[in-house]
Amino acid sequence: MTKRKFLGEFEQVVLLAVVRMAGKGYGLAIRREIEENTGRGVSIGAIYATLERLEGKGFVVSRAGKATAQRGGRARRHFSISPDGRNALVRSRDMLDSMWDGIDLESDAEAEVA
Amino acid sequence: MTKRKFLGEFEQVVLLAVVRMAGKGYGLAIRREIEENTGRGVSIGAIYATLERLEGKGFVVSRAGKATAQRGGRARRHFSISPDGRNALVRSRDMLDSMWDGIDLESDAEAEVA
DNA sequence: TCCCGTAGTTCTATTTTGTAGAACATTTCC
DNA sequence: GGAAATGTTCTACAAAATAGAACTACGGGA
Numbered sequence: 362m363t364k365r366k367f368l369g370e371f372e373q374v375v376l377l378a379v380v381r382m383a384g385k386g387y388g389l390a391i392r393r394e395i396e397e398n399t400g401r402g403v404s405i406g407a408i409y410a411t412l413e414r415l416e417g418k419g420f421v422v423s424r425a426g427k428a429t430a431q432r433g434g435r436a437r438r439h440f441s442i443s444p445d446g447r448n449a450l451v452r453s454r455d456m457l458d459s460m461w462d463g464i465d466l467e468s469d470a471e472a473e474v475a
Numbered sequence: 476m477t478k479r480k481f482l483g484e485f486e487q488v489v490l491l492a493v494v495r496m497a498g499k500g501y502g503l504a505i506r507r508e509i510e511e512n513t514g515r516g517v518s519i520g521a522i523y524a525t526l527e528r529l530e531g532k533g534f535v536v537s538r539a540g541k542a543t544a545q546r547g548g549r550a551r552r553h554f555s556i557s558p559d560g561r562n563a564l565v566r567s568r569d570m571l572d573s574m575w576d577g578i579d580l581e582s583d584a585e586a587e588v589a
Numbered sequence: 590t591c592c593c594g595t596a597g598t599t600c601t602a603t604t605t606t607g608t609a610g611a612a613c614a615t616t617t618c619c
Numbered sequence: 620g621g622a623a624a625t626g627t628t629c630t631a632c633a634a635a636a637t638a639g640a641a642c643t644a645c646g647g648g649a
Contacts, residue, residue: 369636377574434617546595546646548595550597551596551597
């Protein structure tokens with residue numbers, strides 16, 4: 362029961378997609394958002410599993426959309442980020458930033474050690 | 476055997492620490508580097524497991540340090556990043572950056588949806 | 590010499606995350 | 620009523636994260 366202190370790699374991505382969709386995000390749309398923004402292909406199962414976990418941790422909240430919208434198909438489940446989710450995102454970003462700080466990978470200045 | 480396209484969250488951190496240590500990094504020192512930079516406490520087992528995995532993927536290389544150094548204790552195992560590791564780091568960073576692009580979590584401008 | 594302390598790495602175990610895709614649900618339109 | 624469209628849930632499993640005990644190896648003193 363080791364409580365994690367930082368978001369997983371994919372959790373960050375999904376949570377950011379939720380933020381981007383500004384409350385209008387739902388499974389398929391979130392997947393699209395990620396694919397369009399990053400070119401990264403993801404399965405729908407991966408999206409929901411992650412969303413589910415994020416909800417369990419209180420980082421997102423979901424609510425059922427109106428069933429009868431002007432289209433065919435099942436009702437959407439909309440997701441939005443919570444204050445805790447926002448904090449988690451910032452914490453993860455800051456942590457990574459502090460590790461990146463001062464690093465310049467392009468300049469070939471890697472020290473060699475005998 | 477689903478080949479992952481991006482580094483895991485902790486893999487990124489460890490790999491960055493390896494870069495920071497500029498070839499002089501080894502297990503305990505890498506742990507210290509992470510803890511000092513981020514305040515994040517990590518077990519030594521976590522460090523080695525990740526380093527091992529990274530090496531298996533060809534993202535770091537390790538070489539045994541001189542056994543008889545001017546100190547007690549076992550010989551160190553030094554790690555340095557590989558060109559592939561550098562690419563992986565950049566890819567992961569860019570992917571996250573593209574998701575963060577345009578987002579401002581501080582400004583309370585989250586849309587509410589009815 | 591042998592024990593102790595120090596410095597490091599390995600090993601063992603387990604939980605959490607990440608991943609895919611089939612199955613299932615719900616609504617519209619012919 | 621059945622097909623097509625749109626979504627979500629379920630099932631399974633691989634990979635990553637995590638902890639800490641065990642083990643290894645050297646130096647220094649009694």
